[in-house]
Amino acid sequence: MAYSEYWNPKNETLPREELQALQLLKLRRLCEWAYATTPFHQRRFDAAGFKPEQLQTLDDIRRIPFMTREEWMDSQIEKPLYGDLLATDQTNAIRYHLTSGTTGRTPIRVLDSMKDWEWINEMWCYGIWGFGVRPEDIVYFAFGYGSFIGFWGAHYACEKIGALVIPGGAQTTEGRIKQIIEMGVTTVCSTPTYALHMAQKAREMGIDIAKEGKINKVILSGEPAGSIPAVKHTLEEAWGAKCGDTAGMTEVGTIMIFECSHQPGGTHIIEDHFIEEVLNPFTDEPVGYGELGERVVTSFGRGFIPVIRYRTKDMVMRVPASTCTCGRTWDIYDGGIRGRWDDMKLIRGTNVYPRAVEAIIREYNAIDEFQIYIWRREDLQDEITIRVEITPEYDSEWETMQQKLHKDLSNAHEGLRFNIELMEHGDLPRFELKAKRLVDARPKAQY
Amino acid sequence: MNTNTGATDLLGKPLTEQEQVLLDAYQTLKSLAARDDLPPCAARNVRKALASMWQATNDLDLQFEQLYEVGV
Numbered sequence: 001m002a003y004s005e006y007w008n009p010k011n012e013t014l015p016r017e018e019l020q021a022l023q024l025l026k027l028r029r030l031c032e033w034a035y036a037t038t039p040f041h042q043r044r045f046d047a048a049g050f051k052p053e054q055l056q057t058l059d060d061i062r063r064i065p066f067m068t069r070e071e072w073m074d075s076q077i078e079k080p081l082y083g084d085l086l087a088t089d090q091t092n093a094i095r096y097h098l099t100s101g102t103t104g105r106t107p108i109r110v111l112d113s114m115k116d117w118e119w120i121n122e123m124w125c126y127g128i129w130g131f132g133v134r135p136e137d138i139v140y141f142a143f144g145y146g147s148f149i150g151f152w153g154a155h156y157a158c159e160k161i162g163a164l165v166i167p168g169g170a171q172t173t174e175g176r177i178k179q180i181i182e183m184g185v186t187t188v189c190s191t192p193t194y195a196l197h198m199a200q201k202a203r204e205m206g207i208d209i210a211k212e213g214k215i216n217k218v219i220l221s222g223e224p225a226g227s228i229p230a231v232k233h234t235l236e237e238a239w240g241a242k243c244g245d246t247a248g249m250t251e252v253g254t255i256m257i258f259e260c261s262h263q264p265g266g267t268h269i270i271e272d273h274f275i276e277e278v279l280n281p282f283t284d285e286p287v288g289y290g291e292l293g294e295r296v297v298t299s300f301g302r303g304f305i306p307v308i309r310y311r312t313k314d315m316v317m318r319v320p321a322s323t324c325t326c327g328r329t330w331d332i333y334d335g336g337i338r339g340r341w342d343d344m345k346l347i348r349g350t351n352v353y354p355r356a357v358e359a360i361i362r363e364y365n366a367i368d369e370f371q372i373y374i375w376r377r378e379d380l381q382d383e384i385t386i387r388v389e390i391t392p393e394y395d396s397e398w399e400t401m402q403q404k405l406h407k408d409l410s411n412a413h414e415g416l417r418f419n420i421e422l423m424e425h426g427d428l429p430r431f432e433l434k435a436k437r438l439v440d441a442r443p444k445a446q447y
Numbered sequence: 448m449n450t451n452t453g454a455t456d457l458l459g460k461p462l463t464e465q466e467q468v469l470l471d472a473y474q475t476l477k478s479l480a481a482r483d484d485l486p487p488c489a490a491r492n493v494r495k496a497l498a499s500m501w502q503a504t505n506d507l508d509l510q511f512e513q514l515y516e517v518g519v
Contacts, residue, residue, distance in 0.1 A: 007506075008506045008507070010506075010508070011506065011508065018458055021458055022457060022508060025457055025458075025511070026457075026511050029511055029512075033513060087513075087515075088513075088515035089515075091518075092518055092519075113498075113514070113515060113518075113519060114494055114495065114498040114518075114519045115497070115498040115501050115513075115514050115519045117498075118498040118499055118501065118502055119501075119502060119505075122502045122506070272506070272508075300511070303513040303515065304515075
């Protein structure tokens with residue numbers, strides 16, 4: 001059967017002037033909605049002297065104050081569980097998800113209504129269809145299905161597309177590989193590091209997954225590596241399949257960008273559902289095509305928690321839509337999400353803020369010094385190790401303390417496994433001025 | 448079939464015949480969701496259908512609104 005190349009041919013090929021007119025109309029309505037229903041936005045708009053009717057052109061977006069993760073978290077802390085960000089009654093929600101916070105144990109918590117949740121998977125449909133998934137495909141999710149939003153939306157998107165969906169769930173890697181082969185899976189959804197790990201594990205099992213499997217597409221998310229050419233090349237060879245990058249965030253609930261089947265070396269922005277600004281992170285001025293900047297996102301989807309001019313700290317480089325041959329009029333982030341402007345680290349798809357880790361470690365009086373050491377195991381899997389020194393009188397309590405610390409850190413990071421290593425007293429560096437307790441020993445990405 | 452029906456989308460473009468049918472279906476579901484005399488099997492499935500139809504009509508720029516007042 002012949003299918004359209006686009007999920008939504010009307011908007012994916014909309015001339016840019018019309019696209020911008022649509023964005024302006026949606027932006028004005030979104031701001032009116034947020035101002036009328038959400039104390040969080042009312043307060044911020046009033047403080048900035050902004051009124052939705054001031055939005056006469058798309059450039060007027062700069063009148064809207066930025067929204068930050070810190071403000072969001074402060075609001076939640078002040079008024080648990082959701083702060084004053086909800087635009088409607090909690091009883092309208094059907095879904096709860098969270099992502100690890102910037103500080104301590106408080107996560108960012110989000111709610112979605114039936115329509116919002118459907119929209120979340122709709123955005124995945126744009127990306128998954130755009131990369132070539134069709135009703136005939138058999139899609140495997142190498143995903144644990146927890147409170148972390150991860151591939152949840154992609155799962156429902158594939159059901160909507162009409163593909164056969166196999167939820168990997170809590171299985172061993174060996175079990176997953178056997179199922180992928182046995183079920184004739186054509187598409188695998190995974191983080192890049194786990195996709196590399198599965199390919200290596202298959203080799204150890206004596207399986208050449210590129211030859212013995214039927215996989216022709218691997219859809220990647222959760223880490224920037226999906227757009228790093230060297231990683232992508234390794235993955236494509238190992239799986240014998242095309243690998244496509246996507247990126248999303250819990251704050252908006254879904255993906256904002258995806259790589260189409262033409263693989264332009266970057267990811268298209270879903271511009272009929274998002275406004276993505278790229279700004280100089282130090283001056284807040286817009287940067288041009290081909291310049292690195294910080295992405296600032298406005299989402300027209302989830303109305304439950306309006307996200308308007310949210311500073312993501314993601315480092316991106318925008319290039320024109322014409323860079324790709326697919327015919328979409330949607331601009332591209334060359335190289336996807338290239339990194340961070342802050343100190344957040346992505347470990348196997350989970351956000352880790354060193355400040356949040358430190359806040360938990362500081363609850364342990366026995367820990368005298370520590371270091372957060374991030375490294376890559378066998379060039380494949382990202383690991384985080386907390387190296388600690390304890391004051392000698394607590395030596396006998398170490399075993400119990402280690403278990404508790406392990407649990408506390410994991411619970412604050414969506415179940416992420418932390419390694420904990422006890423160091424000899426005096427091994428770790430001490431700091432008199434600005435402490436450098438974070439060591440990221442992973443190789444730098446080359447674009 | 449792409450016959451103009453007289454109505455317009457969010458950008459002021461005339462609706463095609465298929466867009467008009469989709470928009471009518473959406474409005475019908477919205478009206479049904481606002482009723483309080485439907486049995487649970489109808490009331491909840493109408494909401495589920497409305498949540499889906501919101502996507503189609505929103506993607507095609509036929510409407511951009513919230514549906515929380517009918518629990519969707």
